[in-house]
Amino acid sequence: MSTTRARIFVRGAVQGVGFRPFVYRLANELHLYGSVCNSSQGVAIEAEGEAQLVENFINRLRSEKPPRASIRDLNCSFDEPIGFLDFEIQESSGTGDKTAHVLPDIGTCDDCLREIFDPTNRRYLYPFTNCTNCGPRFTIINSLPYDRANTSMQSFAMCEDCDAEYRDSNDRRFHAQPNACPVCGPHVELFDAKELLGHHRGAITLAAHMIRMGAIIAVKGVGGFHLIADAANYEAIQTLRHRKYREEKPFALMFPSLDLVRTVCHVSDLEAQLLRSPQAPIVLLERLRPTGSPTHQPARIAPSVAPNNPNLGVMLPYSPLHHILMRELNCPVVATSGNLSDEPICIDEREAKERLRGIADFYLVHDRPIVRHADDSVVRCIRGREIVLRNGRGYAPTSIPTSPEGGTVLAVGAHLKNTVALKRDDTIVISQHIGDLETKEAHCAFRKIATDLQNFYEAKPDIIACDLHPDYSSTTYARELKAPVVAVQHHHAHVLSCLVDNQLQPPSLGIAWDGTGLGIDGTIWGGEFLRVTQNGFERVAHLRTFRLPGGDAAAKQPSRSAIGLLYEIFGKEMHRYSELPPLAHTSRNEQVLIRQMLDHSTNAPLTSSMGRLFDAVASLTGLRHICSFEGQAAMELEFAATANTTDTYPFSIHERKPMVIDWEPTIVAIIDDVQHRVAPSEIATKFHNTLVRIIVSVAKKVGEQTVCLTGGCFQNKLLLTQSITQLESQKFGVAWHQRVPANDGGIALGQIAAAMMAVEKGADER
Numbered sequence: 085m086s087t088t089r090a091r092i093f094v095r096g097a098v099q100g101v102g103f104r105p106f107v108y109r110l111a112n113e114l115h116l117y118g119s120v121c122n123s124s125q126g127v128a129i130e131a132e133g134e135a136q137l138v139e140n141f142i143n144r145l146r147s148e149k150p151p152r153a154s155i156r157d158l159n160c161s162f163d164e165p166i167g168f169l170d171f172e173i174q175e176s177s178g179t180g181d182k183t184a185h186v187l188p189d190i191g192t193c194d195d196c197l198r199e200i201f202d203p204t205n206r207r208y209l210y211p212f213t214n215c216t217n218c219g220p221r222f223t224i225i226n227s228l229p230y231d232r233a234n235t236s237m238q239s240f241a242m243c244e245d246c247d248a249e250y251r252d253s254n255d256r257r258f259h260a261q262p263n264a265c266p267v268c269g270p271h272v273e274l275f276d277a278k279e280l281l282g283h284h285r286g287a288i289t290l291a292a293h294m295i296r297m298g299a300i301i302a303v304k305g306v307g308g309f310h311l312i313a314d315a316a317n318y319e320a321i322q323t324l325r326h327r328k329y330r331e332e333k334p335f336a337l338m339f340p341s342l343d344l345v346r347t348v349c350h351v352s353d354l355e356a357q358l359l360r361s362p363q364a365p366i367v368l369l370e371r372l373r374p375t376g377s378p379t380h381q382p383a384r385i386a387p388s389v390a391p392n393n394p395n396l397g398v399m400l401p402y403s404p405l406h407h408i409l410m411r412e413l414n415c416p417v418v419a420t421s422g423n424l425s426d427e428p429i430c431i432d433e434r435e436a437k438e439r440l441r442g443i444a445d446f447y448l449v450h451d452r453p454i455v456r457h458a459d460d461s462v463v464r465c466i467r468g469r470e471i472v473l474r475n476g477r478g479y480a481p482t483s484i485p486t487s488p489e490g491g492t493v494l495a496v497g498a499h500l501k502n503t504v505a506l507k508r509d510d511t512i513v514i515s516q517h518i519g520d521l522e523t524k525e526a527h528c529a530f531r532k533i534a535t536d537l538q539n540f541y542e543a544k545p546d547i548i549a550c551d552l553h554p555d556y557s558s559t560t561y562a563r564e565l566k567a568p569v570v571a572v573q574h575h576h577a578h579v580l581s582c583l584v585d586n587q588l589q590p591p592s593l594g595i596a597w598d599g600t601g602l603g604i605d606g607t608i609w610g611g612e613f614l615r616v617t618q619n620g621f622e623r624v625a626h627l628r629t630f631r632l633p634g635g636d637a638a639a640k641q642p643s644r645s646a647i648g649l650l651y652e653i654f655g656k657e658m659h660r661y662s663e664l665p666p667l668a669h670t671s672r673n674e675q676v677l678i679r680q681m682l683d684h685s686t687n688a689p690l691t692s693s694m695g696r697l698f699d700a701v702a703s704l705t706g707l708r709h710i711c712s713f714e715g716q717a718a719m720e721l722e723f724a725a726t727a728n729t730t731d732t733y734p735f736s737i738h739e740r741k742p743m744v745i746d747w748e749p750t751i752v753a754i755i756d757d758v759q760h761r762v763a764p765s766e767i768a769t770k771f772h773n774t775l776v777r778i779i780v781s782v783a784k785k786v787g788e789q790t791v792c793l794t795g796g797c798f799q800n801k802l803l804l805t806q807s808i809t810q811l812e813s814q815k816f817g818v819a820w821h822q823r824v825p826a827n828d829g830g831i832a833l834g835q836i837a838a839a840m841m842a843v844e845k846g847a848d849e850r
């Protein structure tokens with residue numbers, strides 16, 4: 085009988101998922117001897133015994149791994165046995181490069197949930213119950229490797245019972261790092277602005293009572309605070325909107341059960357799977373239309389939760405604290421980020437009491453520190469596929485395999501919907517959603533996360549990648565760092581992000597449609613067709629440009645975009661169309677000011693932005709002239725497109741280099757429809773149909789086989805699905821986003837891809 089010793093190293097998501105306990109049990113089952121330990125790079129294993137059993141062991145490592153584990157690489161070498169006497173889990177090694185994958189936070193598993201609601205269990209109604217299959221990870225870890233001493237649980241010494249579970253190889257809490265119970269773990273407390281009102285189970289019961297009474301509660305969760313209010317209480321929702329300075333932007337909802345969600349929304353099998361998944365994201369769902377005789381009594385949702393919106397952002401409880409609170413309430417609640425608009429989410433109770441003062445009436449807090457914030461992730465389903473719209477809890481950090489060439493690269497992302505990314509060796513790690521860098525607090529959070537990412541992996545970047553725009557605060561930060569900077573054109577980054585997300589290589593035709601991005605010609609781009617190759621990009625087509633009176637102000641006032649279009653078409657004769665909605669809505673004094681901007685090209689930059697074209701059409705049809713949140717006009721135009729028609733508007737393509745898509749025939753026809761009182765639903769539908777025709781027409785002229793659809797405009801479900809369908813009918817390969825947002829949340833990934841190409845090109849030229 086031959087014996088051997090295997091030295092195995094496993095990389096991937098193998099820390100914080102019960103991988104070492106799995107290895108330990110498997111080795112003992114096969115009567116192998118040796119050890120397993122975490123390292124800063126992954127998991128190291130030595131296993132010796134009968135050669136056939138060792139081979140069986142290696143094969144089963146892959147085939148029977150824990151459900152939340154993923155193996156990127158499994159490398160083996162063989163040597164002579166050295167006479168191990170048993171198999172043990174050794175103390176972790178923190179030496180060497182820190183490249184191990186950090187697992188996102190995991191929603192409560194079914195086993196823990198059963199214990200939480202079992203009156204005979206010692207963890208009955210304990211809001212910090214977890215095991216190797218669930219619980220916090222990314223938001224509690226300070227450093228690699230993933231051990232309790234390196235997490236915010238280090239100050240909670242396990243009691244005798246928890247320690248026994250931790251050391252029992254047959255227990256699912258065997259080496260569960262956040263293991264805790266009511267005797268030794270964190271606890272909750274309820275405060276008002278001044279004093280303690282309750283603790284432990286009583287605090288949750290009292291908080292639920294306050295919510296029923298119309299109060300707004302700041303609840304400290306896994307990755308930060310939620311502001312929670314009764315979703316049926318119109319007054320509470322209006323109060324929350326007023327205090328949070330959030331006039332109309334939809335609020336997310338948390339439901340106690342999937343059955344209750346189904347009384348309000350359409351829920352497909354995939355959407356149900358996502359709601360109940362370990363990631364437990366917010367899922368955008370289509371509302372049910374009211375019927376005369378509903379099968380079940382629908383959950384009550386105040387109209388002010390998501391005004392004029394046919395969708396709801398819905399999630400289920402994902403932490404023990406949320407499960408207990410929602411079981412107590414048994415009704416849907418608004419669960420929105422605990423912050424003021426444009427500020428990062430609060431993670432500390434002292435910070436929350438300061439920043440949320442005047443918003444929250446009460447604070448349900450706990451004493452487990454949150455190391456880093458993670459907003460709730462947002463996803464939706466399109467064509468049977470999950471699409472991430474916001475990368476947060478449950479998904480972040482996102483690890484994407486890449487080439488080991490090109491050194492260490494830090495990408496600092498865009499100005500809006502910011503994320504940062506780090507390329508180290510053969511992996512790109514994308515941070516959690518940071519948000520718009522519009523405030524001092526947001527910029528501080530951005531700097532903290534960018535620094536945290538570098539420190540966590542002990543990475544010193546060789547290259548910094550940033551946006552081409554010199555005035556973005558992320559670009560300013562990039563130029564402060566002591567490394568060469570690669571400035572990447574915004575829409576080029578969008579297309580590369582989509583290619584990497586789909587594991588594709590150039591060449592490709594990238595259609596990057598969004599609100600704004602500085603072009604290489606100094607104008608504002610946003611309606612771009614880019615042929616992307618390994619050597620860079622060529623702008624092969626774009627929307628005809630027009631001026632934006634007031635610059636950034638036009639993003640908040642769609643009527644300004646519409647007036648810019650009218651001026652481009654009619655010039656000084658624009659006043660003849662004063663009855664059109666955008667002009668009728670604009671005061672005489674403001675019209676004079678806008679006219680001066682346009683006449684003198686002052687504070688009226690040129691743009692090819694598709695986002696602003698959407699805004700202009702929304703204003704021309706009378707749907708929206710002033711926005712209270714980004715993308716509101718474009719969303720309402722999408723929601724209005726309900727007419728059953730395949731008709732389109734005329735457009736023309738000027739055969740230049742680059743080609744110019746002339747929207748003037750489209751806008752003139754829309755004006756004619758408006759003047760003839762054609763329904764907004766028909767105008768909106770025909771406009772969407774026209775955009776799809778433009779996409780297919782340009783794709784045919786360019787001739788690349790693969791077409792990437794990227795940028796914030798392709799969060800529009802109607803536009804995206806119709807574009808995919810029509811392109812595929814013409815035999816194009818179509819790529820669209822999945823793991824990485826199509827909006828600016830995906831820019832950092834594209835910046836890294838561009839920087840790596842620049843390094844490779846430089847090496848070739850040398």
